[in-house]
Amino acid sequence: MAFPKELIRNFCIIAHIDHGKSTLADRLMQLTQTVAERDMEEQLLDSMDIERERGITIKSTAVRMFYTARDGKEYMLNLIDTPGHVDFTYEVSRALAACEGAVLVVDATQGIEAQTLANVYLALDNDLEIIPVINKIDLVSADPENAIHEIEDIIGLPAEDAPKISAKTGLNVEEVLERIVTDIPAPKGDSEAPLKALIFDSLYDNYMGALSYVRVMEGTVRPGDRIRFMHSGSEFDVTEVGVFNPSRLPVRELTAGEVGYISASIKSVAETKVGDTITLANNPAKEPLHGYKQANPMVFCGIYPADGADYEALKEALDKLILNDASISYEPETSQALGYGFRCGFLGLLHMEIAEERLEREFDLDLVTTAPSVIYRVVMLDGSVRMIDNPSNLPSPMEIQRMEEPMVMAHIMTPPEFVGSIMELCQEKRGFFLDMTYLEENRVKLSYRMPLNEIIFDFFDGLKSRSRGYASFDYELGEYEQSDLVKLDFLLNGDMCDALSTIVHRDKAYAKGRAVAEKLQEVIPRQQFEIPIQAAIGGKIIARETVRAVRKDVLAKCYGGDITRKKKLLEKQKEGKKRMRQVGTVSVPSDAFMSVLRIN
Amino acid sequence: MSGLYIHIPFCKRKCRYCDFVSFPDFASEDIYFVALIAEMRKYAPLMRGRGFGTVFIGGGTPTCLKPGRIAAMLDEARKCFDIAPDAEITSEANPESASEEKLAELFEAGVNRLSIGLQSANDLELARIGRIHSRADFERALAFARRAGFTNINADVMHGLPGQTCESYLNTLRFVTELDIPHISSYALILEEGTPLYGAVKEGREELPDPDETADMEDAGFAFLAENGYGRYEISNFAKPSFECRHNLNYWDNGEYLGIGLNSHSALRLKGEWTRFCNTAVLSEYVSELGEGKLPVRDTRRIERDEEMFESIMLGLRKTEGISRADFEARFGVDPVTHYAPAVSELELDGRLIVTEERMYLTGAGLDFQNEALIKFMES
Numbered sequence: 001m002a003f004p005k006e007l008i009r010n011f012c013i014i015a016h017i018d019h020g021k022s023t024l025a026d027r028l029m030q031l032t033q034t035v036a037e038r039d040m041e042e043q044l045l046d047s048m049d050i051e052r053e054r055g056i057t058i059k060s061t062a063v064r065m066f067y068t069a070r071d072g073k074e075y076m077l078n079l080i081d082t083p084g085h086v087d088f089t090y091e092v093s094r095a096l097a098a099c100e101g102a103v104l105v106v107d108a109t110q111g112i113e114a115q116t117l118a119n120v121y122l123a124l125d126n127d128l129e130i131i132p133v134i135n136k137i138d139l140v141s142a143d144p145e146n147a148i149h150e151i152e153d154i155i156g157l158p159a160e161d162a163p164k165i166s167a168k169t170g171l172n173v174e175e176v177l178e179r180i181v182t183d184i185p186a187p188k189g190d191s192e193a194p195l196k197a198l199i200f201d202s203l204y205d206n207y208m209g210a211l212s213y214v215r216v217m218e219g220t221v222r223p224g225d226r227i228r229f230m231h232s233g234s235e236f237d238v239t240e241v242g243v244f245n246p247s248r249l250p251v252r253e254l255t256a257g258e259v260g261y262i263s264a265s266i267k268s269v270a271e272t273k274v275g276d277t278i279t280l281a282n283n284p285a286k287e288p289l290h291g292y293k294q295a296n297p298m299v300f301c302g303i304y305p306a307d308g309a310d311y312e313a314l315k316e317a318l319d320k321l322i323l324n325d326a327s328i329s330y331e332p333e334t335s336q337a338l339g340y341g342f343r344c345g346f347l348g349l350l351h352m353e354i355a356e357e358r359l360e361r362e363f364d365l366d367l368v369t370t371a372p373s374v375i376y377r378v379v380m381l382d383g384s385v386r387m388i389d390n391p392s393n394l395p396s397p398m399e400i401q402r403m404e405e406p407m408v409m410a411h412i413m414t415p416p417e418f419v420g421s422i423m424e425l426c427q428e429k430r431g432f433f434l435d436m437t438y439l440e441e442n443r444v445k446l447s448y449r450m451p452l453n454e455i456i457f458d459f460f461d462g463l464k465s466r467s468r469g470y471a472s473f474d475y476e477l478g479e480y481e482q483s484d485l486v487k488l489d490f491l492l493n494g495d496m497c498d499a500l501s502t503i504v505h506r507d508k509a510y511a512k513g514r515a516v517a518e519k520l521q522e523v524i525p526r527q528q529f530e531i532p533i534q535a536a537i538g539g540k541i542i543a544r545e546t547v548r549a550v551r552k553d554v555l556a557k558c559y560g561g562d563i564t565r566k567k568k569l570l571e572k573q574k575e576g577k578k579r580m581r582q583v584g585t586v587s588v589p590s591d592a593f594m595s596v597l598r599i600n
Numbered sequence: 601m602s603g604l605y606i607h608i609p610f611c612k613r614k615c616r617y618c619d620f621v622s623f624p625d626f627a628s629e630d631i632y633f634v635a636l637i638a639e640m641r642k643y644a645p646l647m648r649g650r651g652f653g654t655v656f657i658g659g660g661t662p663t664c665l666k667p668g669r670i671a672a673m674l675d676e677a678r679k680c681f682d683i684a685p686d687a688e689i690t691s692e693a694n695p696e697s698a699s700e701e702k703l704a705e706l707f708e709a710g711v712n713r714l715s716i717g718l719q720s721a722n723d724l725e726l727a728r729i730g731r732i733h734s735r736a737d738f739e740r741a742l743a744f745a746r747r748a749g750f751t752n753i754n755a756d757v758m759h760g761l762p763g764q765t766c767e768s769y770l771n772t773l774r775f776v777t778e779l780d781i782p783h784i785s786s787y788a789l790i791l792e793e794g795t796p797l798y799g800a801v802k803e804g805r806e807e808l809p810d811p812d813e814t815a816d817m818e819d820a821g822f823a824f825l826a827e828n829g830y831g832r833y834e835i836s837n838f839a840k841p842s843f844e845c846r847h848n849l850n851y852w853d854n855g856e857y858l859g860i861g862l863n864s865h866s867a868l869r870l871k872g873e874w875t876r877f878c879n880t881a882v883l884s885e886y887v888s889e890l891g892e893g894k895l896p897v898r899d900t901r902r903i904e905r906d907e908e909m910f911e912s913i914m915l916g917l918r919k920t921e922g923i924s925r926a927d928f929e930a931r932f933g934v935d936p937v938t939h940y941a942p943a944v945s946e947l948e949l950d951g952r953l954i955v956t957e958e959r960m961y962l963t964g965a966g967l968d969f970q971n972e973a974l975i976k977f978m979e980s
Contacts, residue, residue, distance in 0.1 A: 526811075550811065551968065553972060562865045563911065563915065564899075
């Protein structure tokens with residue numbers, strides 16, 4: 001028997017990183033006895049180590065809770081967790097589309113941040129009921145009144161009766177549950193209508209294959225049904241449906257208004273795309289739910305094993321990684337300097353960093369990553385267009401009519417005292433100033449049109465350091481624009497090192513060339529001959545450094561018969577040699593390729 | 601013949617670059633020697649039938665001990681071990697504590713080779729590395745040594761010191777050669793992690809000469825020694841003919857040796873197996889375990905034949921005369937030149953290694969990059 005729809009509440013939590021989303025989710029689960037205290041791992045929803053360490057949620061998850069409200073009725077609350085980063089806006093929008101309401105968590109010590117605002121707007125676009133909650137009121141520095149003002153002034157939501165809570169101590173958290181029940185509408189939808197289930201996430205399970213996490217909007221789905229993915233067109237037989245409590249629990253059916261998973265022996269998450277609509281093959285819905293789009297990688301880089309012998313291991317790891325994250329693209333590529341590796345595409349910079357970290361941590365690999373690149377649009381002399389995501393593949397300037405680069409709309413929120421230095425940063429990053437608004441006395445919103453290739457490097461770090469961590473940042477993709485771009489190459493002892501080539505704006509080429517050459521001079525160890533390092537645009541050398549020749553090895557003494565030290569030193573040097581890449585005659589440590597990425 | 605090493609872990613003050621096991625804890629001197637003697641007695645039955653051709657008393661500072669200590673210790677060593685009558689018996693000494701009485705006592709006790717830590721003949725350089733003696737102290741100590749009867753004398757010197765120049769290093773060498781000291785060890789300073797000097801350099805409070813300057817010092821200094829009749833017989837060791845240190849040569853021949861005392865190292869063939877081990881570096885453990893009748897041994901490792909072979913290469917190629925092919929073949933049943941053929945031919949081609957009917961040895965250029973040469977042997 002289906003749970004009465006009027007007693008279901010589907011909601012998500014919107015919060016900035018560190019504002020306490022996961023902690024609040026934990027408290028809600030505790031209060032509803034969804035997890036026993038002793039099973040409670042800190043911040044249970046974030047199941048990946050990296051998420052827990054970085055305090056952010058990458059993959060959304062869902063939890064079903066039962067709560068007996070003050071009206072005496074038992075409600076089913078489905079919490080749909082959303083990823084909290086700018087790279088995953090589309091995933092967030094689908095998770096929001098699966099809900100009727102959102103709990104907006106604002107840190108009473110910090111106020112509203114740019115990404116929160118972006119997500120609130122997304123929620124409003126999806127007609128969600130928003131319940132503001134002021135968190136961290138147990139802290140001495142808490143200023144709940146200011147947070148309330150910000151919510152009212154910036155978002156325009158009444159917030160004077162927002163629950164003031166401490167997710168950490170549990171103070172007033174029950175009030176949040178009550179508000180979810182009273183303020184958020186019950187789901188609509190007809191359980192007898194043709195099935196429409198929105199995929200808001202997917203996950204690969206070693207035993208069950210790819211699972212679709214769905215919100216059933218219309219109709220009912222049961223094991224044995226033949227389902228169709230309306231955008232991809234593929235069909236499967238349902239083997240299991242279930243809910244999250246928070247671990248997976250099989251149920252007889254999922255009907256309109258409910259949240260759960262569908263298992264259908266699907267081999268890869270690439271088949272269960274977020275935003276797609278699942279319907280029944282023999283009684284299909286007329287049209288899919290709106291809002292589907294294909295998530296395309298925006299940022300590309302080469303990923304190589306630090307030890308060339310690990311190529312196969314890297315390939316296997318990538319195969320496994322995309323089982324769970326279909327938004328990563330990869331194809332084999334070869335670099336003269338780095339050997340065999342892969343060109344990988346990501347939704348954004350954070351997405352890239354997280355993928356690299358997962359590869360290194362979960363698959364125990366040592367990686368070398370080349371500088372991230374965006375996709376450039378190259379218009380050739382004959383009018384044909386090439387999309388280039390690897391600087392090494394850029395055609396000769398002689399054949400190019402013009403080059404275009406992708407732009408973004410960047411929104412930065414900051415306390416007013418940092419506006420000056422942030423504007424400077426944006427200018428340095430070739431930003432076009434669009435707008436500056438005082439959202440309220442203590443918060444300014446800056447809007448810039450900026451090249452994506454400028455923000456994929458160190459924009460975020462720069463922003464944080466110039467605002468002592470107070471500024472926050474969000475962007476959306478814009479159009480391609482013509483730009484005066486050049487390919488910057490580096491030569492080591494006369495041999496070009498393809499893995500170091502980057503595409504930069506002509507005005508920045510000299511400074512960048514000099515900075516990278518200097519850095520290389522630091523990180524390339526002295527060898528038995530002198531190594532000239534040159535930065536070049538086309539054939540023209542724009543900067544030069546030299547690594548002087550080393551004259552002698554360190555002559556280790558043999559200490560009173562202790563030869564183990566000497567042996568260890570040699571072993572270490574031998575291991576170090578394995579991590580060296582040969583660029584022509586020059587041995588370059590794998591780390592060197594990474595360290596040149598971190599140049600200010 | 602085997603070597604016997606005895607470690608004296610006491611120093612008046614620790615030098616700023618030193619990472620040996622030594623400390624100024626003289627309150628523990630008596631108890632240490634009770635343990636040390638117990639250790640020798642414990643080894644005595646195990647060493648029966650083995651002859652010792654050399655003894656080396658190292659430190660620390662053996663000359664800073666109570667009177668009579670070294671003599672008593674050597675007496676006990678002779679009781680426990682079969683030490684050859686013509687054994688080379690070396691003691692280290694530091695100028696500040698090498699008094700006339702002390703050196704006479706050492707000589708009386710049978711010490712016939714003295715290794716004095718000079719490091720530099722420039723008092724400012726000495727101060728910067730935390731040495732507590734002067735150039736004049738060294739001259740005095742040397743005079744006492746000769747008066748006591750020592751002729752086989754080594755001076756330890758260093759290059760690459762803070763504030764040192766090529767000129768001042770050559771002055772140090774000139775000072776030593778003019779004093780007609782027959783053996784000189786000249787090591788490049790190695791900045792060891794955890795030492796005060798290491799901290800000072802990392803924090804920018806102290807500066808070392810850059811590697812090129814140090815290389816210049818070495819080239820100039822070693823040429824100077826050659827001109828003055830000192831043969832380079834090992835990477836960092838120079839001697840007038842017949843004054844080579846036999847104890848150290850045994851190390852470089854990958855010979856057997858027994859280490860006695862705190863954190864001393866041993867290499868012995870035990871029941872046919874090449875074995876290395878060392879003693880604890882913790883004084884309290886050393887004392888209490890020997891008190892309980894146990895040997896305070898740590899890190900015992902049976903060395904496989906391949907590794908033993910590589911050790912012989914690693915150590916043997918430190919010597920300028922290199923490795924005897926016949927000796928190597930007698931020990932391992934293979935000719936090193938064929939066994940390590942890829943490394944040997946590559947290094948020969950580069951002019952870093954010379955192979956003759958009898959021997960293979962590194963050239964000057966080969967010795968400059970000994971580590972790299974050894975890695976090639978490791979990989980071949």
